[in-house]
Structures are given as structure tokens and as C-alpha cells.
Amino acid sequence: xxxVVADLVKIYxxxxxxxxxxFSAGKGEILGFLGPNGAxxxxxxxxxxxxxxxxxxxxxxxxxxxxESPLEVxxxxxxxxxxxxxxxxxxxxxxxxxxxxxxxxxGSTLKARVKEMVELCGLTVEQNKKIGALSKGYRxxxxxxxxxxxxxxxxxxxxxxxxxxxxxxxxxxxxxxxxGKEKTVIFSTHIMQEVQxxxxxxxxxNSGKIVADSSVNDLKNLQSSSRIIIAEFEKPxxxxxxxxxxxxxxxxxxxxxxYEIESNTxxxxxxxxxxxxxxxxxxxxxxxxxxxxxxxxxRQLTGKKGEEHV
Amino acid sequence: MFSIxxxxxxxxxxxxxxxxxxxxxxxxxxxxxxxxPESNVLDYGFxxxxxxxxxxxFVFMFLIPAITMRTFAEEKKDGTIELLLTRPxxxxxxxxxxxxxxxxxxxxxxxxxxxxxxxxxxLGNPVGNIDSAGVVGSYIGLTLLxxxxxxxxxxxxxxxxxxxxxxxxxxxxCFIFYSGFQSLASINVWGQxxxxxxxxxxxxxxxxxxKGLIDSRDVLYFVSVIVFMLxxxxxxxDSRKWQ
Numbered sequence: 001x002x003x004v005v006a007d008l009v010k011i012y013x014x015x016x017x018x019x020x021x022x023f024s025a026g027k028g029e030i031l032g033f034l035g036p037n038g039a040x041x042x043x044x045x046x047x048x049x050x051x052x053x054x055x056x057x058x059x060x061x062x063x064x065x066x067x068e069s070p071l072e073v074x075x076x077x078x079x080x081x082x083x084x085x086x087x088x089x090x091x092x093x094x095x096x097x098x099x100x101x102x103x104x105x106x107g108s109t110l111k112a113r114v115k116e117m118v119e120l121c122g123l124t125v126e127q128n129k130k131i132g133a134l135s136k137g138y139r140x141x142x143x144x145x146x147x148x149x150x151x152x153x154x155x156x157x158x159x160x161x162x163x164x165x166x167x168x169x170x171x172x173x174x175x176x177x178x179x180g181k182e183k184t185v186i187f188s189t190h191i192m193q194e195v196q197x198x199x200x201x202x203x204x205x206n207s208g209k210i211v212a213d214s215s216v217n218d219l220k221n222l223q224s225s226s227r228i229i230i231a232e233f234e235k236p237x238x239x240x241x242x243x244x245x246x247x248x249x250x251x252x253x254x255x256x257x258x259y260e261i262e263s264n265t266x267x268x269x270x271x272x273x274x275x276x277x278x279x280x281x282x283x284x285x286x287x288x289x290x291x292x293x294x295x296x297x298x299r300q301l302t303g304k305k306g307e308e309h310v
Numbered sequence: 311m312f313s314i315x316x317x318x319x320x321x322x323x324x325x326x327x328x329x330x331x332x333x334x335x336x337x338x339x340x341x342x343x344x345x346x347p348e349s350n351v352l353d354y355g356f357x358x359x360x361x362x363x364x365x366x367x368f369v370f371m372f373l374i375p376a377i378t379m380r381t382f383a384e385e386k387k388d389g390t391i392e393l394l395l396t397r398p399x400x401x402x403x404x405x406x407x408x409x410x411x412x413x414x415x416x417x418x419x420x421x422x423x424x425x426x427x428x429x430x431x432x433l434g435n436p437v438g439n440i441d442s443a444g445v446v447g448s449y450i451g452l453t454l455l456x457x458x459x460x461x462x463x464x465x466x467x468x469x470x471x472x473x474x475x476x477x478x479x480x481x482x483x484c485f486i487f488y489s490g491f492q493s494l495a496s497i498n499v500w501g502q503x504x505x506x507x508x509x510x511x512x513x514x515x516x517x518x519x520x521k522g523l524i525d526s527r528d529v530l531y532f533v534s535v536i537v538f539m540l541x542x543x544x545x546x547x548d549s550r551k552w553q
Contacts, residue, residue, distance in 0.1 A: 013553065045383050046392075049396040050396060051392055051395055051396050051550075051553070052550060052551060053551050071398045071399075071400070072398075074396055074397055074398040075398045077396070079393075081389065081392045081393065081396070083389055084389050084395055085389035085390040085392060086388075087321075087388075087390060088388075089321065089325060090321075094320070098316075098317050098457065099311060099318075099393075099397070101312075101313035102313050102314075102394070102397040102399055103397065103398060104398070140549065146393075232474070308473055
């Protein structure tokens with residue numbers, strides 16, 4: 001396991017930012033690190049990169065402990081901090097060479113590495129500009145190139161795709177996906193599609209605690225105790241008739257003659273709904289089964305605390 | 311450390327700071343040495359460089375904080391400090407890299423004033439009639455004073471995220487260290503302690519060096535103040551871990 005987080009706690013004065021979390025990530029794994037804002041994602045990442053020390057517990061990166069041998073840990077980590085800080089008055093090459101030299105890469109190796117990173121991150125067109133003159137998407141690529149320059153085994157990316165346009169997001173995702181084949185990638189986000197598109201595993205944290213740690217597919221099945229079907233009719237119908245169908249648990253009127261029908265998982269009731277409509281001559285306009293989306297799961301897992309307060 | 315040093319020097323050179331600082335320093339010194347009627351050497355009539363060595367500390371008091379104020383404050387504000395602190399280098403290496411790059415700039419501002427020495431040697435009657443030992447001692451003193459001011463500037467920069475606040479703190483600390491202790495010592499309440507307080511200040515050691523007498527105790531004083539300031543900076547950077 002390249003990254004092992006064990007019983008990690010971080011307390012800021014009175015706030016318990018990270019509360020006894022444990023998880024691990026191995027080689028060739030892209031781990032999505034999810035949670036609402038302020039859940040402790042960035043704090044965990046900052047501890048893993050030795051920027052701040054943990055209150056208790058440990059993080060081990062490639063076998064090195066963050067409190068005992070921080071310099072060794074930093075050698076093995078590529079880190080893209082939140083908001084992607086950059087020296088805006090530096091040129092792209094100059095910046096990448098500077099970061100490379102901090103990792104003790106020298107001379108022709110450094111030049112070759114920079115060239116490789118420029119190509120990998122799609123910076124070729126913009127490589128001779130100052131960073132300050134680049135658009136947000138390109139700056140993000142520079143940030144990514146910077147985190148990869150020393151060929152680290154572990155890559156930690158704090159919200160790498162925020163503020164990018166959809167095309168750029170797809171491009172950055174592809175870069176991450178390629179990197180993830182040989183390295184360990186941990187990245188935080190709150191965009192669910194991203195997790196679906198990229199991750200093999202997901203860790204969801206909420207108020208400093210882990211609420212889910214499983215593969216993406218398992219997570220989808222986790223909450224599927226019921227199926228949700230949306231049916232749309234041309235004119236109002238008697239929803240009582242829907243309710244008495246076998247397997248139906250609840251029917252909600254969504255307005256505009258649309259009904260949300262919740263049923264047991266073991267039975268597909270779409271057939272029954274269609275028959276019912278045909279028997280009663282209700283023109284059926286649409287019948288759609290809702291995927292139990294990650295977004296719903298995310299909301300279920302992390303929204304509970306909010307509801308309690310309400 | 312060398313990568314940080316090189317990066318800082320590059321940023322001085324590419325951001326006009328270096329040229330402005332050196333240009334301003336030399337303009338001010340040139341005016342005091344050769345033009346202003348109260349202080350110029352030509353009217354004064356003696357072949358020495360006291361004007362330079364008494365004025366330069368006060369010019370440094372403003373210029374050096376201007377050089378150093380951005381070193382850490384800017385990195386903290388832009389968040390790039392997180393980038394540096396998560397690389398395989400120690401905090402002290404970052405501090406030393408920044409310190410020596412700023413110091414290099416200060417020394418570069420001083421080097422052209424050697425022309426004044428040559429001019430005065432030529433102007434002396436008979437030619438060459440100048441207290442060279444005193445000048446060498448003064449240059450060493452001025453360099454050390456610049457080095458202390460730079461370390462103070464670096465510390466102040468680490469203390470704040472706002473460059474202007476850093477600048478003001480640095481100017482104030484430089485003033486206290488240069489002449490504050492001396493003025494404090496002259497208040498007639500200290501008795502025996504007065505001499506000790508005087509020795510805490512830079513002026514005492516600087517004027518000793520200006521006489522051309524390079525005493526290891528004076529040099530040790532400057533070096534210890536620099537070490538103290540840089541270690542304090544290290545402590546300030548480390549304070550992020552105490553939260």
C-alpha cells in the first residue's frame with residue numbers, strides 16, 4: 001500500500017477537522033476523496049504532504065511516516081494544492097525547472113523531464129508564455145505538470161478540476177486517468193460525475209469522519225433498497241390506481257401529470273404501469289427508471305447531519 | 311537552497327526591483343557625497359568617506375525592508391508557500407536561499423560606491439592620502455550592517471501576509487537595532503546598565519569597525535544577530551504546525 005492513513009486526528013483549536021479516519025490506497029488505484037465543503041478533505045491532504053502535522057494518528061507514504069521522515073515523504077509525493085498556487089511572473093519552463101530543481105533534478109535530465117511534462121499535460125502551444133498570461137485551464141495543467149515533474153509514486157490533487165470548462169475537465173481527467181495506471185492517485189472533488197468517470201474507489205468523509213469507503217459500483221448498490229420510476233402522462237390520472245399495483249411503496253405527484261413511483265427492487269413494475277395505462281386509456285408520455293446516482297448517495301451520506309439540525 | 315536562491319535572484323532581476331533599489335541607493339549616496347552642501351566631500355575638505363558610512367545605514371533602513379518585504383509575505387498571500395513547504399527541502403533552506411539572494415542585492419548596491427573611494431584617493435592632496443584601513447573596516451561594517459538589516463527584513467516578512475505591514479515592522483526594527491538602543495542607553499536612568507544597552511545596538515559595533523579596527527567581538531555581534539533573526543524566522547514558519 002502506497003498511502004496508509006491510520007486513525008488520523010486533526011484538531012484546530014476547538015474544531016475537530018479530522019476525526020479518527022483510516023483508509024489506504026495502493027498502486028494503480030485512483031482514489032476519489034469526497035465530502036462537502038469543510039469536511040476535512042484538504043486538511044487530510046495537507047497532513048499527508050507534511051504541510052501541517054497531525055494531532056494524533058499517522059499517515060504513511062511509501063512506508064515513510066509524515067512526522068518521522070517528512071523529507072522522504074515529500075520526495076515520493078506530487079502535490080497540487082487547492083486553488084493551484086503559481087508564480088504568475090515566471091515562464092512555464094522556468095517554473096517547471098524551478099520545481100524540478102527543488103526535487104534535485106539537474107541539467108539535461110531536468111530539461112528532458114520538463115519537455116516530457118509539457119507534452120503530457122498538453123502545454124506545448126502555451127509553453128513559451130508567462131504563467132500569468134495563461135487561462136485558468138492551462139494554469140491548472142501547469143499545476144499538474146509541476147506535481148508530476150519528479151515522477152512521484154503518489155499523486156495528491158486537491159480539487160484539480162474546479163473552475164474548468166467541460167472540455168478542459170475531460171482533458172485533465174484523461175491525463176489523471178493515464179497517470180493513475182502506474183501510480184497512486186488521491187484526488188478530492190465534489191463533482192460526482194468525475195468520480196464515476198475516474199475512480200476505482202471512493203472515500204466519502206463528512207465532518208471529519210469516513211461515511212463510506214468502497215468501490216464505485218458497490219457504493220451504487222449500497223443504497224438500492226428501492227427503485228424509483230418517473231412516469232409522465234398526458235392528463236391527470238387517478239394515482240390511487242398506481243398505488244395499489246403490486247410492489248409499489250409510494251407514489252408522489254410531481255406536478256404536470258408526472259408521478260414518482262417508488263417500488264421494491266426485486267420487481268420491475270414498468271410493465272405493470274404500462275398495462276395500467278393501456279387499460280385505462282391514459283396516454284403515457286414517458287416512463288423512466290431513475291439511476292440510483294452517486295449524487296443521491298452522496299446527499300444521503302453527507303446530508304444527514306444537516307437534516308438533524310432542521 | 312541554491313534553487314531558491316537562483317529563483318529569487320531571477321525574480322529580482324525580472325521585476326525591476328533590483329534596478330530600482332541599486333539605482334535609488336546610488337543616486338542618494340551620490341547626492342550626499344558630492345552634491346548636497348551640508349555633506350559633500352568637496353566642501354568638507356577632508357579626504358575621507360565618513361559621509362557615505364554615516365548616511366548609508368539610514369538609506370539601508372528604508373531600502374532593505376523594501377527588498378525583503380515580499381520574500382515571505384507574497385508567498386503566503388499567493389499560497390505558493392505551501393508549494394515550497396511541501397517539497398523535499400527544509401524550512402531553513404528556504405530561509406537561507408531567500409536571505410542570501412536579498413543580501414546579494416544589497417552587496418551589489420554597495421560595490422559601485424568603491425568608485426567614490428578611488429575618486430577620493432585621486433582628489434587627496436597629496437594623492438592617495440586617505441585612511442584606507444578605516445575605509446576597509448567601514449565597508450566590512452556596512453556590509454555586516456546590511457546583512458543584519460536583511461535578516462530583520464526576512465523575519466518581518468515572515469511575520470505578516472501584508473507586504474506593507476512587513477515593511478513597516480522591518481523599518482521599525484532596523485531603527486531600534488541601529489540607533490534605538492544607543493538613544494535608549496543615553497537616558498540617564500540606567501546607571502551601570504547603560505553601557506550594556508549601548509552594546510546591544512548596531513551603532514556601537516558599527517562605529518568600532520569604522521575606525522578600521524576589526525574586532526572579532528564586533529563581528530561576532532553581527533553574526534549572532536543574523537543567526538538569531540534567521541532562527542526566529544524558522545520558528546515563525548514552524549508556527550503553522552502549532553495550530
